[in-house]
Amino acid sequence: MSKLDNKVPEGPLSEKWTKYRSEMPLVAPNNKRNIEVIVVGTGLAGASAAATLGELGYQVKAFCFHDSPRRAHSIAAQGGINAAKNYQNDGDSVYRLFYDTIKGGDYRSREGNVHRLAEVSRDIIDQCVAQGVPFAREYGGNLANRSFGGVQVSRTFYARGQTGQQLLLGAYSALSRQISLGSVKMYNRHEMLDLVKVEGKARGIIARNLISGKLERFAAHSVVLATGGYGNVYYLSTNAMGSNVTAAWTAHRRGAYFANPCYCQIHPTCIPVSGDYQSKLTLMSESLRNDGRVWVPKSHVDVEAIRAGEIKPEELPEERRDYYLERIYPAFGNLVPRDVASRAAKYVCDENRGVGSTGLAVYLDFASAIERYGHSEAVSKNEPNASIEKVKEWGTAVVSAKYGNLFEMYEKITGENPYKTPMRIFPAVHYTMGGIWVDYNLETTVPGLFALGEANFSDHGANRLGASALMQGLADGYFVIPYTIGTFLANEIRTPKISPDLPEFFEIENDVRDRIKRLLNVQGSRSVESFHRELGVKIMWEYCGMSRNGEGLKIARDKVRKLRKEFWSNVYVPHTDSDGEEYNPELEKALRVADFFELAELMIIDALDRHESCGGHFREEYATEEGEAQRNDKDYTYVAAWEFNGLEDDPILHKEELVFENVELKTRSYK
Amino acid sequence: MSSETIKLTLKVWRQTESDPGRLEDYQVEINTHMSFLEMLDVLNEQLISEKKEPVSFSHDCREGICGACSLVINGRPHGPMQGTTTCQLHMRHFEDGETIYIEPFRAKAFPVIKDLVVDRSSFDRIIQAGGYVSVNTGGTPDGNAIQIEKDTAREAFDAAACIGCGACVASCPNASAMLFTSAKVSHLALLPQGQVERRARALKMVSRMDEEGFGACSNVGACEAECPKEISIANIARMNREYISGVFGSAKKV
Ligand SMILES: Cc1cc2nc3c(=O)[nH]c(=O)nc-3n(C[C@H](O)[C@H](O)[C@H](O)COP(=O)(O)OP(=O)(O)OC[C@H]3O[C@@H](n4cnc5c(N)ncnc54)[C@H](O)[C@@H]3O)c2cc1C
Ligand code: SF4
Ligand code: FES
Secondary structure (H helix, E strand, C coil): CCCCCCCCCCCHHHHHHHHHHHHEEEEEEEEHHCCCCECCCCCCCHHHHHHHHHHCCEEEECCCCCCHHHHCHHHCCCCEECCCCCCCCCCCCHHHHHHHHHCCCCCCCHHHHHHHHHHHHHHHHHHHHHCCCCCECCCCCCCCCCCCCCCCCCCCCCCCHHHHHHHHHHHHHHHHHHHHCCCEEEEEEEEEEEEEEEEEEEEEEEEEECCCCEEEEEEEEEEEEECCCHHHHHHHHHHHCCCCEEEEEHHHHHCEEEECCHHHEEEEEEEECCCCCCCCCCCCCCCHCCCCCEEEEEEEHHHHHHHHHCCCHHCCHHEEEHHHHHHHHHCCCCHHCHHHHHHHHHHHHHCCCCCCCCCCCCCEHHHHHHHHHHHHHHHCCCCCCCHHHHHHHHHHHHHHHHHHHHHHHHHHCCCCCCCCCEEEEEEEEEEEECEEECCCCECCCCCCEEEEHHHEECCCCCCCCCCCHHHHHHHHHHHHHHHHHHHHCCHHHHCCCCCCCCCCHHHHHHHHHHHHHHHHHHHHEEEEHHHHHHHHHHHHHHHCCCCCCCHHHHHHHHHHHHHHHHHHHHCCCCCCCCCCCCCHHHHCCCCCCCCHHHHHHHHHHHHHHHHCCECCCCCCCCCCCCCECCCCCCHHHHEEEEEECCCCCCCCEEEEECCCCCCCCCCCCCC | CCCEEEEEEEEEEEEECCCCCCEEEEEEECCCCEHHHHHHHHHHHHHHHHHEEEECCCCCCCCCCCCCCCCCCCEEEEECCCCCCCHHHHHHCCCCCCCEEECHHHHHHHHECCEEEEHHHHHHHHHHHHHHHHHCCCCCCHHHHCCCHHHHHHHHHHHHHHCCHHHHHHCCCECCCHHHHHHHHHHHCCCHHHHHHHHHHHHHHHHHHCCCCCEECCCCCCHHHHCCCCCHHHHHHHHHHHHHHHHHHHCCCC
């Protein structure tokens, strides 16, 4: 077993990054002009990276499969972005954000990286404000904050319920500026299908032009992947329909280790599944847990009565409700971290106390918040004797100002009015902490290949705290990679422009062409969609979802293999051109699902290897008597980095031991 | 919440590179809980099982925020519901036995790629012409050094909420992109950060809009009515003011 060098610099935690940054090898401006960088993915991480690298003078080629960078999945992030600004004077600090992230991640992330993230979090807010991102403001004109799960300070910056949209549009505007200045060349509707290495270094990609369907070769001195997460392996998730693992997976096939693939975040507050036609799940932002209270009826009698429509949930008397998060976790109440909240919802539904037609839902109730806000409005309006209707009206207005768009979204989807009746929610796959293994420089095990944002595994350990993905994506893109890429490129200033006509490029291009032809030639009888649904819903969610056990995982591995075989012998991909050289969304989907199959097996292998429960990975065999996750720090305080070894043989495990010098490993308690 | 099954006739626009396009009829049986795009998923699964070519349409987030989905449904961009994108439109708003016309967003500056998919990259080029504040990464002042009145922040946000879908263009008899362009101009013009480049921005973005082949605005107002994010037409008036002050106030030629 090899030792992975994480390259975290020596020295005291709080000085590592500043010291490292000031001693790092630099690329002089005149040399930057001759160096090309490929950035694949232009979501928050990729757009911020491409724009900043362009500003610094590198020649950047940026790619996305979307028709515009503005459509990246980052656009959908709702709740907010963390930063250790301590504007609220509530005791926040870089150290506290660092500590919360380490603890929230269940002690499975790297101290050095996380501290750096907390440090640069402050610069992100300044940067975004300067770009004109319209963050929420207080009456005095200062930036407003709110709280997210797993923390006791208010450090989340937001732009109504559309924070991701506004941050992405900010990064997109910076990218657009570089495109207009000629330092970034943007390739929309281009999907990376393989990585090209020359003498062991990442030197380019093969991309499919999604309009013409033709394969194209692109070369550069270095390649940066910022291609997002792989939650769609479960078919149903809160991710956008197009989110996929292909870029990361091809990099893995070409030598990049894949770390902690089994760490998936199940978000506690999503709109429940309503039928098997369903194509995706919709998140109701975690910020709602600031004001919403989670409950189910105490007794089965009331559950049945509500299901049968005999009682309305809003009419059920207080004493017959179980506000189970407040009951079990009094210190954090409704704001416990995501993994804890999701599991608690599963337990009450397992006890058959779930609500809704399927029994797979719990309530998120705003009635108390509406009253509370209404009363304080009454006080500030100096109308202490206002009627309860008036109070509710005012309270509703306050809640609407905070969460209006989310409430509307809920009503559009379910046809129910959440101001009047509690929302029904259930956990859903949301985010993937696992990803391509990277060192402190964000460099993968393939020299010259870097990974940013959700695509890498870096900062969130086994569980990500709310509002920290946007922070990490922008930290990586604006403030880390522009420096750390220099550690590789400083040695490349004498390397002439790489030609995409080198034999290595043609070889990989042919591989991709063969793969496409193979898929088109199957000419079977099942749609890509039906395979994807079976893989995600029937296998991955069932056996490798919210909770897992050894026996189930073994069954799942077998099932994935069988289904993968069937896919390659019975899928039907409609086409008119036998080389796939046409606009063909079904082929795009087929290529992505083919990679999901391979990833799924690795996730299962990783989940089997980890004989402990931590964060998003819950093994039923490893739980306390109260059903809480039980870590095994003695044997599993490592990052599992997997090396690809062909599809028939098991992948090779490399362990990066996690060393904690600054925090003491504790049992996570939110009680 | 009761759900029911309804039968619909769909008249769907089919077009490839080599053919000028036509409406084709399809029958589907669907559940009223489905979203409009899930209904098209059902149609496509049906077509694939018959070894026919599925209908191409754009979509991604399916939560009304990415701006990818489009479609003119019974003559209206994003369908009949106010303030709703196609992906958020649910089938409970349709009746059993109804016939639904489904066509692409049509405009010279939005060429059809296939079936219902159009090319909206002209919007990207309008933003590239000046839809940004020219700041590099790093060295920016503290976030709270710039104070912004709550209402101003709200107004800027309202304009910034545009999702770049292009319904405004599709609804306009002149295929004008004024609502889209003015939303970005307003967002930045309202904020202190956007002041320095304010005039030049309006000029550059408007002239790029013209070059892309979008039509002129004749105050029809259909854009505002069809915009799924309810972007206000007041933004157009604001942009016109910016533009005029740009033309008269700037000595620099743009
Ligand atoms: C509904 C929702 C709400 C969320 N809310 C929050 C929140 O409030 N706060 C928070 O911090 N986080 C939130 N998250 C998580 C956060 O949004 C994501 O983790 C983050 O935006 C990912 O950014 P990214 O840049 O890494 O990837 P993405 O935004 O997914 O971008 C991926 C990019 O890669 C491109 N791409 C992918 N594959 C290829 C390929 N093969 N070839 C070419 N291009 C490719 C895509 O076109 C796209 O440009 C939320 C997530 C969801 C699903
Ligand atoms: S202004 Fe409205 S209709 Fe036009 S692109 Fe923006 S969101 Fe779409
Ligand atoms: S699919 Fe994203 S807005 Fe409709």
